[in-house]
Amino acid sequence: MNHMENDKDNQIVFEELAKKISSKIEDENYTKYSVKRGLRNSDGTGVLVxxxxxxxxxxxxxxEGEKIPTEGKLMYRGLNIMDLVNGFQKEKRLGFEECCYLLLFGKLPTQAQLNQFTELLGDYRELPEEFTENHILKAPSNNLMNKIARSVLTLYSYDDNPDDTSIANVLRQSIQLISRFPILATYGYQAKRHYYDKESLFIHMPQKNLSTAENILYLTRPDSKYTKLEVELLDLALVLHAEHGGGNNSTFTTHVISSTGTDTYSAIAGAIGSLKGPLHGGANSMVLEMIEDFKANIENWEDEEEVAAYVEKVLRKEAFNHSGLIYGMGHAVYTLSDPRAVLLKEKAEALSKEKGMEREFSLxxxxxxxxxxxxxxxxxNDKVVCANVDFYSGFVYNMLNIPRDLHTPIFVIARIAGWSAHRxxxxxxxxxxxxxxYKNVAKGMEYLPMEERY
Incomplete structure (x- = not known):
């Protein structure tokens, strides 16, 4: 019997064994012991930890004890994200590298400081010798998030000083990871595309003089070509995804793992595992699946009433995946607006005109x-819902011809900056x-001799 047949037979065994697990804790126990499920207060706010x-x-x-919704604000080191974005765009510059510096060091860089920082990122763009061949091409993965996490853990073995948690050493490791994440993601994609999708293999060398956004497009596309507007939009997406406070799941994971005194690679790999989840970084993929369903079932995408009728069907669990959810609408924290969605929507509209996708943007x-x-x-329900950043990000990546496999990894490429600062x-x-x-609510149990068990 071969390995696959063994797995198939054992799956039946596992399904039967799973039925024996009956450890579902009753909901009333959470109320009885005042448990903050999901580390949330009763009003939906996060528990301060x-x-x-x-x-x-x-x-x-x-x-007076009442939560009043307001327009959303996102602050990086006390600086409003709107001001940061408007600032570098007004000066006709890309902003992600400046954003990384701000998050790591707590202040905006001078031109000399930014030049030094971008030179450091450029110096670390290339992966260690033979890493691409031995650990990416020879070990492809169908899921890039797992591939990136495995690559991060493997980089531990290429670090001469991996366990030193002095700030200078962790900063060095952080800058290396910020620099290398675009390469880990895009090379992982090329390996997946070749070995799983049976397509041609393209491996371009990263360019020291290009920005993070430019390198992503350069390494992803067979001809390495891109437009100025495409780079500006991808750079904006990276800035908007770079940080989101200490309470989001992956950043909190970084804090939890780092608090044990472990190494940088272990902490960041754990954060990647968190971000992979469809309730966190994988949400934009669910938006795209939903939009495809809308496009197939709505005749006139620009007809507000027709769109509204189908939205109602989805919310009533009569259409799409019958979850009753409009993916990309609503957020754990934001109420009236998500500033990331506001900024991304503005740029997305401009690119939709360049790409001839105004009709889809209207939907x-x-x-x-x-x-x-x-x-x-x-x-x-009186909960105030708004479009969150995931609602438009997948549409943006589609317009940029970025493969679906890379959508959540781009989130990782951006968020490593915030994770590093929090670590x-x-x-x-x-x-x-x-x-x-955790309160133990299990009932007492007596030991039974083998012959008395059933």
Whole structure:
């Protein structure tokens, strides 16, 4: 019997064994013991578990105990993301490298400081000798998130000083990872494309003098060509995904793992595993699946009433995947607006005209427009929902001809900047291993001799 036949037979065994697991904890126990499920308070806000100076998400104000929704704000080191983006775009510069510097060092760089930082990133673009052949091409993966995590763990073996958690050493490791993530992701994609999809293999060398956004497009495309607007939009997407406060799942994972004193590669690999989840970084893929369903079932994408009727069917679990969810609408923190979606939408509209995709852009706009009121009526829920960054990011990547396999990895390429800043902050300021409590509610059990068990 071959290996695959063994797996098939054993799967039946595992399914039967799974039925014996009956450890579902009853919901009333969570209320009884005042458990903050998901580390959330009863009003939906996050439980305060730490302090940070890196990122801040603002979406409501508290007045006499009542949460009042406001337009969303995202702050990087106290600087409004709107001001950061408007600043570098007004000066006709790309912003991701400047954003990384800001997150790591807590201030905007001078031109000389930015030049030194970008030179360091350029110096580390290339992977260690034979790494591409031995660890990427010879070990392809059908899922790039797992491939990137494995590559990060493998880089530990190529580091002469991997376990040193001094700030200088962790900073060096962080800058190396920020620089190399675009290469790990795009090379992983090329390997997957060749060995799984049976397509031609293209491996371009990363360019020291190109920005992160330019390198992603250069390494992904067979002809390495791209337009100025394409680079600007991808650079913006990277800036908007670079950081989102300490409470998001993957950043909190970075804090938790870092608090143990472990190495950088282990902490970052754990964060990647968190971001892979469809409730976190993988959400934009669900938006794209939903949009394909909308396009197939709505005749006139620009007809607001027709779009509204189908949105209602989806919310009533009568269409799409019957989950009752409009993916990309609503957020754990943002209420009236997500500033990342606002900025991305503006650039997306410009690129949709360049790409001849205005009609599809209208579909997105109409879904965003009609969903909040229909949600409130159908769900009988007063929660304020808005488009989040995932709603438009997949559309942007499609317009950039970035393969679906790379959509969530681009999130990783951006977020490594925030993770690195939070890891350094945890090492400097954390001071204690993070160890929340779990209440054991299991019933007592007596030991039974083998012959008395059933």
């Amino acid at each position: 730490g302090l940070t100076e890196i990122g801040d998400v603002r979406s409501y104000i508290m007045c 997105y706009k109409n879904i965003e427009l009609v969903t909040p009121d229909i949600f409130k009526r159908v769900k009988e 350094i902050e945890e090492i400097i300021s954390g001071g204690r291993i993070i160890r929340p409590a």
